[in-house]
Amino acid sequence: MRGAEIFVATQRPNQLYLLAGAQHEDPSCVISRGTCAAILFHHRGGEVAETVVFPGIWISNACRDLLHDCEVVENGLSDPTAEEQLAHRLASMAPRRVLFDQLSDSLGQSIAKVAPSIELVVDDFVTTLLRRCKDEADLVGLKRAAQVADLGMQTAFANVRPGVSCADAIAVGTAAMLAAGAESVAMAPASGIGTGYLDSGEDPRRRIEEGDMVFIDMGIWVHGYLGDMTRAAIVGTGSAEQQDLLATVQEAYQRSSSLMVPGARGEEIYQTVVDLYAPKGWAPYFVHHLSHGLGLGGDVPRVAADHAEILHVGDALSCEPGCYIPGLGGARVENMIYVGDSGPVELTKTPIDPELAS
């Protein structure tokens, strides 16, 4: 650890990752939001010898009673802030160097005040190295999250028909995911109908009409892991141009996801999508990233036009080509992918053409 025997995790995804297993079977329900100021991991001889949680007042009780094999520092109304308590603890431990995943100005100042000689080093190797390579426990979490997302998307599209709105379909899809065990919604859902605007869409409350193109993107947290997917469809037969757009985006997904093998270059995967759109004049309408990382939050790798990246075994990432053509419609297909030894594994199971209401 770059010569440091103490690592301080201030970011919730890293805290969840490092607490998992020993201290609690599902730390996401204890460290419930970004309200845990810091968790200190003290290493001796390559092992974590001591874990100290500085929970902040909002989750102090929960951490004290539910986390095991670690010290939870009390935090009540009359106590110093969790950051100040961390600073004093570090001062008493008197290490030469402490490693942080992130270090806010206020925390840095608190420490400098009481322990100015400690060298503070920032290196988020937990996100970029440890959490990037998914282990068995991660895969269990990712698969469960993908399963809940599948259920939500199938439920949403089973309600897509003329006369209802995307908002209606999203409502029942979200309900299905929450009922299936998701703890909270990860983001405002995106949907598009009519001319299929990216992200915003037309008013999601507009009623779907025969011949509309529809896409729905929903994300959800399940035991701390992100479940995230998108499907697109035409309500009714649609025009030849709409059919071409949908088929092309689906083909873009197939081509780009099939390239997600160990050692693949992100720019080349991205370019595959652009190359498919370009002959039709659609390259200007693929304006977003192809992939974001998957896991406990803020994950790598990212695959985008402006981002160079090599894929590794153990990566988990979305694959979500889209195309949004003014006056014609918009489509996006998004699956969750795990990069295994022998290539991409689709964690998302819903067919690429979802079943619509009959």
Added chain:
Amino acid sequence: MRGAEIFVATQRPNQLYLLAGAQHEDPSCVISRGTCAAILFHHRGGEVAETVVFPGIWISNACRDLLHDCEVVENGLSDPTAEEQLAHRLASMAPRRVLFDQLSDSLGQSIAKVAPSIELVVDDFVTTLLRRCKDEADLVGLKRAAQVADLGMQTAFANVRPGVSCADAIAVGTAAMLAAGAESVAMAPASGIGTGYLDSGEDPRRRIEEGDMVFIDMGIWVHGYLGDMTRAAIVGTGSAEQQDLLATVQEAYQRSSSLMVPGARGEEIYQTVVDLYAPKGWAPYFVHHLSHGLGLGGDVPRVAADHAEILHVGDALSCEPGCYIPGLGGARVENMIYVGDSGPVELTKTPIDPELAS
């Protein structure tokens, strides 16, 4: 406007507020997230003579087709960023001074590069002055949001009984709110059972048992406005101490909300709650604010221990005293309040004791 004839709104709540009415009946469905870089309002003779929207690529199409009585600057893949386009527009207009609600480093640098002589002033009077005093349209939005929140909370508590979890109850409550027209969930719901931890709660998936104290806090966006409320209850009869805790928190709500009249001092309202808890030794367990502002987001006024504030006619704010006692339980009651000429008006209509499953 502090000597400026141009005001630039970079914050979504302010953009929605200033666009409402003339340009779109419900701008929240067009400016769908925080993805609109800026909207420029050019004043002449006290009137807005020109409105220019710099939408960013994600919502460019939607803004172009759905916003009226304003100019929407094109934003495609090959265009400069919305911030750069704004900077060039300001350079061509050559004003002496421009007012911003917020000014990011990158936007400030973009403008300084092409128009170094323009004085850039930051003053978020839209949030602190204009949006603070609710008008008729705001009240319509707030009441609709409160109504949807009421429906969700009643639905959630109608499912609270031994054997189900808070997560189950929240799932059906959220579904009801989305089905009733909420566009998205505003925050991860908070709930507590058992020893009633603040915010985190025990695992929200733990099944409720006879004698548990339960509270549920859910927030939702409805046509851009926040709907937000909390209810607490005992499942079954509970102990005398639990009954006292619940009754005391409800009394704290009644006392503090009754003081929300024009001219009231926030510290005194907050202190009323503390004074009620203190004789029982519970003052250390009310660790959060009493009120946040309500409206399109990021609203004032705030009422908290560390915050001095005078209430005005037209204010809209939550009133949410809580108390979370280790080993006993937790309770929180939250209603949406409008400060009218003759005192507080409860926008939330659900009875303080919600109906539980029978």
